[in-house]
Amino acid sequence: MKRRELIIGAAAALSVGQLIGCARVDSTQTGSVTSTPDPTQARQPRPATAPPVRALRSAASSRGLYFGAAIQTATLGDSRFRASVARDCSVITPEWAMKWDSIAPSRNYSYGEMDQLASFAARNGLTMRGHTLLWHKSLPRWAASALASNRDWALIDDHFSKVIGRYGSQVREWDVVNEPIEPNHGGNGLRRNQFYQAFGEAYIERALESAKARAPRARMVINEYGLEYNSSYEGQRRLSLLRLLERLRSRGAPVDTVGLQAHLDLRKGNVYADGIYGMMRDIRGMGLKVAITELDVAEANTGLSIERRDALVADETRRYLDIVLQFNNVLGVSTWGLSDSHSWLRTQRSVANRGLPYDREWQAKPMHSAILTAFA
Structure with missing residues (x-):
């Protein structure tokens, strides 16, 4: 697809004011979250009941898709978590254990935690998503220092060889570059991270080529967040991502899948259907697949009744999935965890947040039903 055609396609879904508006909103500063404890849940835990009749996987x-979830090594000690993953998932994502600073806090790589997850996956017949090879927030200090001083691509090649060489047989999708978009950094909408500073924009294409050479049968993924809502900032993020994909495709880079994280956030209102639809349409027009990689929902008000909160979370989930699942290039959906008892949102948003399919007692919530309905 030519650049002119791409931009016209994106503009059809996003007005000039929505894409280029003067006000640039930082997605981490829109609204606030009430951290009121969940008194009903604390006062009287619900009794265990039988699991849902139909598993998410x-x-x-039935739609030709996969369902998966991110898991941490620590959660393997929870028998309910293990049982639910084995029941509901066909794919797992290592939440932290495969990130560079986790697997190599020093130059001596340490595979213990990641090996545990890989062993669990193998025992339960699960494949894995490779998350993630390059992310600016998980670059170890020793590697950051080496990149800044030497700008030697051999460091990245060696990292890819170690990680892909050890786990590649179990991985169907590699998040090769995680979160490369940042319009506020100017220029071409790319984040001026450590990799960009060392190698320029070419680091993305080089990373894709390096990973593909080591995993020729796996899908190469650009994974990105902040693409779901109707703000000038997120409009710019959508457009910057589309332009990056167009440049990569025009140069023949081996990107074949776009990872849409889908960290939904009720503080921002409801998802922007036109913007998401236009982005999905343009991604499909480039011949690329889509994976929903990190779905969860941040609540806006945890002071409401549990019934009302769960309904709002489920409705937002359904709104989003109803849009993206209209497109036949979607491969599958992964949530960022399965239970509220094991969710990054507890520390990043509110300890009481109920933004995953199961609550803390492993009872399926309306969000679980919303995902089932979307798959129907």
Whole structure:
């Protein structure tokens, strides 16, 4: 697709004011979250009941999709978590264990935690998503220092060889570059991270080529967040991502999948259907697949009744999935965790947040039903 055609396609879904508006909103500063404890849940835990009749993986499979979730090594000690993953998932994502600073806090790589997840996946017949090879927030200090002083691509090649060489047989999708977009950094909408500073924009294409050479049968993914809502900032993020994908495709870079993180956030209102639809349409027009990689929902007000909160979370989930699942280039959906008891949102948003399919007692919530309905 030519650049002119791409930009016209994006503009059809996003007005000039929405894409280029003067006000640039930082997505981490829109609204606030009430951290009121969940008194009903604390006062009287609900009794255990039988799991839902239909597993999420079987519902997804009926559509030719996969369902997965991110897991941490620590959660393997929870028998309910293990049982739910084995029941509901066909794919798992290592939440932290495969990130560079986790697997190599020093130059001596340490595979213990990641090996545990890989072993669990193998025992339960699960494949893995490779998350993630390059991310500016998980670059170890020793590697950051080496890149800044030497600008030697051999450091990245060596990292890819170690990680892909050890786990590549279990991985179907590699998040090769995680979160490369940042319009506020100017220029071409790319984040001026450590990799950009060392190698320029070419680092993205080089990373894709390096990973593809080591995993020729796996899908190469650009994984990005902040693409779901109707603000000038997120409009710019959508457009910057589309332009990056167009440049990569025009140069023949081996990117074949776009990872849409889908960290939904009720503080921002409801998802922007036109913007998401236009982005999905243009990605499909480039011949690329889409994976929903990190779905969860941040609540706007945890002071409401549990019933009302769960309904709002489920409705937002359904709104989003109803848009993206209209497109036949979607491969699958992964949530960023399965239970509220094991969610990054507890520390990043509110300890009481209920933004995953199961609550802390492993009872399926309306969000679980919303995902099932979207797969139907």
